[in-house]
Amino acid sequence: MAVDTTKNAxxxxxxxxxxxxxxxxxxxxxxxxIIKKAKRPLLVVGAELFEDPVMFDKMIAIGKxxxxxxxxxHSIKGFIERGYTDNVTMIGLHPLTNYLRFKDWQxxxxxxxxxxVIFMGIFYKFASAMFSALKNFNRDIKRVSIDRYYHxxxxxxxxNLAFDPDKYHEAIDEVIAKLTA
Numbered sequence: 599m600a601v602d603t604t605k606n607a608x609x610x611x612x613x614x615x616x617x618x619x620x621x622x623x624x625x626x627x628x629x630x631x632i633i634k635k636a637k638r639p640l641l642v643v644g645a646e647l648f649e650d651p652v653m654f655d656k657m658i659a660i661g662k663x664x665x666x667x668x669x670x671x672h673s674i675k676g677f678i679e680r681g682y683t684d685n686v687t688m689i690g691l692h693p694l695t696n697y698l699r700f701k702d703w704q705x706x707x708x709x710x711x712x713x714x715v716i717f718m719g720i721f722y723k724f725a726s727a728m729f730s731a732l733k734n735f736n737r738d739i740k741r742v743s744i745d746r747y748y749h750x751x752x753x754x755x756x757x758n759l760a761f762d763p764d765k766y767h768e769a770i771d772e773v774i775a776k777l778t779a
Contacts (some may be wrong), residue, residue: 603626603757605623605757621749623757624754626756626773630773630774632740632754641666642675644718646719661682674688686698698715699736716742726749729750730751731743741754760777
């Protein structure tokens with residue numbers, strides 16, 4: 599049975615109201631299909647993964663589908679500890695977001711700008727600010743959150759799953775299953 603990731607689609611922090619345009623919560627199958635269909639996806643992960651170390655293995659599974667990973671903060675350590683660095687680039691979150699704002703940026707690999715950017719495991723306030731920057735400065739990039747929080751400035755997000763880790767893990771597994779199908 600699929601996890602309903604469309605429920606509880608309200609800002610995780612009460613004061614987080616960005617204006618008339620807010621993210622829509624989607625189910626895992628749709629988010630997985632969007633990522634799989636993307637020509638140039640980028641998974642951006644952060645240090646919050648250390649709060650739930652099993653998530654590193656799930657992010658590695660996504661990386662093995664061909665989605666490059668940008669490891670921000672010190673999250674690179676989690677990938678190195680697991681022996682997976684093939685598809686991972688270490689970069690600061692703020693510089694990365696700044697680069698993503700520019701349509702002519704050629705990406706971490708020099709192959710061109712990304713069309714879908716997926717955020718996961720980044721502290722809520724940082725991710726919210728990064729989504730807001732992309733929302734306001736580069737509308738060509740689809741902003742997707744597969745985080746445990748509803749992110750108002752994303753295009754696509756899960757509802758709040760922060761208080762149910764089992765459902766959140768199941769939701770990520772469903773996204774991975776869609777990517778590997």
